[in-house]
Amino acid sequence: MSDKHISSKFDVDLKLLSTRLLEMGGLVESQIARAMEAMNTFDLPLVEQVLEGERRLNAMEIEIDEEVGNIIARRQPAARDLRLLMAASKCVTNLERAGDEARKIAKRTRRIAMEANARSVNIAEIKLSGQMASNILRRALDAFARMDTVAAAQIIQDDEAIDNEFRAFMRKLVTYMMEDPRTISVGLDYLFIAKAIERIGDHATNIAESVVYVVSGTDVRHVPRDQLGRDASGS
Template sequence: MPNDKIGGHYSQAYDDELQLAVARLLQMAALAQQQLRDAMTAFTAADLALAQQVKQSDRQVNSFEVDIDEHCLDILARRQPAATDLRLVLAILKSVNDVERIGDMAKRIAKALLRELPDSRPSPAQLNTLNQMGQDVLQMFERAIAAFEQMDAKAALSVLRDEKAIDSSYDSILQSSLASMMQDVQQIAVSLQVSQVAKSLERVGDHSRNICEQAIFLSKGSHVAHLSDAELQQIVDRKRD
C-alpha cells in the first residue's frame, strides 16, 4: 500500500520512484525478519536443514541491498531531491545497511548450529532463555520497521527505550555462560555457543535502534544518534520542521 506521507510532486513518476524505494526496503525487512525467525527455530530445534536454508537465503537479502542502493542512487542523480525527499532517500540508504546486517546476524545464528559439536547442545533452560530473547528482538525489529514506514517518531522512541531490556537479557546470558564455564570445563563449548547466539541477537537490537533513529530523522529532520533519552524526547515532542 502506498505511503500517504510520500508524494505530492508535479511528477507522478517521481512519487512512484520514492514509493518503490520504501516498498523494497519493507520487502527486504520482511525477508530478514523471516530469516531471523527461521534461524531461531532452527537453533532451538536443532534443525540442520532449516539452518542451511537460512544461510543460503542471505544472498537474497544481499541482492535487495544492491538493488535498493542502485535505485536510491539513481533518484539522487536524476531527481536531485531536497528537504524531506532527500531525508527519505538518505534514511533508506542507511536503513538498508542495517537490515542487511540483521540478515547477517540471522546467518551467524544458523552457522552456530551448523558448527555445533556432537553432544554440545544447550540445556532446555538455556534454549528457552535464548528463544525468549529472540522473540523480544524480533518484535523490536518489526516495530522499528513499522515506525520507519509510518515516519512515526513517537513509536520509534518507544522502541528505542525497549532496547535496554535487550541489553539486560544479553548481560544476563553472558554472566550465566561465564559462570557455567568456570564451574565445569565441559560446558565451555556450549557456553561459548550460547554467548555467540545471544551476541548476534543483541546486535539485531542495535541495528533496530539505528532504524528507529532514521525514523526520527525522517519525521523531525534531526540526527539523534548518541542523544540522551531526555534529548530524544524533546526532539520527538517538537513540531516537524
C-alpha cells in the same frame, strides 16, 4: 513513506522504494525466525535455508541502493526528501547486517548441534531476547513505513531490554562454565549467538533513529534516552 509531491512520478518512485525496502525487511524477519527455530530444534536443513537466503538479501541491498542513487540523480531532492532517501539507504544497510547476524546464528547452531553438550546450557534468555529482537525489528519497519516518530522513540528505549537479557545470560554462562568446564565450548557458541541477537536489536534501533532524523532533522544516535521524546516530536 512520505507526503505527496507535485511530481506524481516522484511519489511513484518513493512508493516503489518503500515497497522494496519493506520486502527486504520481511525477508530479514523470516531469516531471523528460521535461525531462531533452527537453534531451538537443531534443524540443520533449516540452517541451510538461512544460509541460502543470505544471498538474496545481499542482492536486494545492491538493487535498492542503486535505486536510491537513481532517484537522487533524477529528482535532485532537498530537505526532508533527501533525508528520506539517505535514511532508506542506511536502513537497507542495517537490514543486510541484521541478516548477517541471522546467518551467524545459523552457522553457530550447526556447530552446537555437533557438540555432545549441546543441551547442557539453559538458553531461556537467548530465546526471549530473540523474540524481542524480532518484535523490535518489525516495529521499526512499521515506524519507517508510517514515519511515526513516537513509535520510533519507544523502540530506541525498548532496545535496552535486549541488552539486559544479554547481560543476564553472560552472568549465567560464566557460572555454568565455572561449575562444569565441559560446557565451555558450547557455552561460547551460545554467547556468540546471544551477541548476534543483541546486534539485531541494535540494527532495528538504527532504523528507528532514522525515522526521527527524516521527520525532525535531528540526529539522535547519541542522544540520551530521556531526551528522545522531545527530539521525536521536534520540540
